[in-house]
Amino acid sequence: MTHPLPMSRRTMLQNSLLGAAAFGVPAILAGCSNPADQGTPGTGGAAARGTVSVGSNASDEVPKKALQTVVQAFTQADVKINTVDHNTFQENINRYLQGRPDDVFTWFAGYRMRFFAEQGLATDISDVWQGIGADYTPAFKQAATGSDGKQYFVPFTYYPWAVFYRKSVWEEKGYAVPKTLDEFTALATKMKSDGLVPIAFADKDGWPAMGTFDIVNMRVNGYDFHISLMAGKESWTDPRVKQVFDTWRGLLEHHQPGANGRTWQEAAQSLQQKKTGMYLLGMFVAQQFPESDLDDLDFFAFPEINPQFGQDSVEAPIDGYMISAKARNVEGAKQLLKHLASAASQNVATKLDPGTLAASSKADTSGYSALQKRGAELVSQAAHISQFLDRDTRPDFASTVMIPALQRFIGKPDDIDALLKDIEAQKTNIFR
Incomplete structure (x- = not known):
């Protein structure tokens, strides 16, 4: 028997609101x-x-x-x-x-x-x-x-998703932009030895970890498979999906611990405060930097994992x-x-x-900051552009299945087989 995924506080709130609506209690958004x-x-x-x-x-x-x-x-x-x-x-x-x-x-x-x-x-x-x-x-x-x-x-x-970092920190430490997963892992190991938390990470709100899944899936299996998976046309128990989670699991030791209790803003502030070395997030990470620090913020495309797909895909939600x-x-x-x-x-x-x-x-891009110009260039050069997991799939699947599933993975990364079996069972019911 397939066991349901654990329910997050956010999902519990959502379900309670749905129940309240059924009994005539005004919805939170009814005020709109x-x-x-x-x-x-x-x-x-x-x-x-x-x-x-x-x-x-x-x-x-x-x-x-x-x-x-x-x-x-x-x-x-x-x-x-x-x-x-x-x-x-x-x-x-x-x-x-x-x-x-x-x-x-x-x-x-x-x-x-x-x-x-x-x-x-x-x-x-x-x-x-x-x-x-x-x-x-x-x-x-x-x-x-x-x-x-x-x-x-x-x-x-x-806004594109990429790996953001502070140029001054990297120049001081002599870090170079990694092109492959091996280089990325080696860099993270070096950062840890230098006293930095290598990768800022947060998933209290449920959606940030989706960006990590998306980019690792596109780097491992390519854009077409990713979009097909989001559309419910592929099985989550497919070995290709397991490889994504295995790859991600290998990176988790370099991620900021306690992610399920941290907001993206707090993780971004740790990057701004030079406590973490890099952060995979949307370009809106700049919102957490004072204007005086913006020129010190830069990024690189997530590195290659599978040479067949290289770095041909970028996540750029509209x-x-x-x-x-x-x-x-x-x-x-x-x-x-x-x-x-x-x-x-x-x-x-x-x-x-x-x-x-x-x-x-x-639009007049002449007034763009250096960061914005680089972001526009990254998107313009991409062969494939995804919208983000909770935008490329059904909203009910994203919110009721994938939010608790990814938080479960972050908390218990060694239980991949059971996790994927649970996701597939729920996906089958939703996409039928």
């Missing part, structure tokens, strides 16, 4: 719903059309300020931003969209966008794309397109906006999406948030 009327007309600019509400997961200080600043320049309607803790928003999104959602909501490109479009929970914005399409590359448009060929998403910013199917001010929402799609809006956002890059091909 529109008022009964359309609000008071906006002032200035084009004629306002009531109020547009935005359900936002931008709860950290830097991205929250960036969105607020961008929205201040929108004059065609009043905008009410309802910010919810990032993880709470993400874990309750399905129930939120089926309840009384905001007009516009922050979300992700790729599979997770398509999932809600297929469920009839998002508004077709193909007409918006007729006006903004020239501002995006075909790849970005594809990432905004549902299975039916219609567009449901406006890309706003994106964040953006969608309109809920139950939006009350659809026209105002579409006008706001056009505003968010503009190069001018994205220029403001990437200036305020040094950990992001503008999705618009017309």
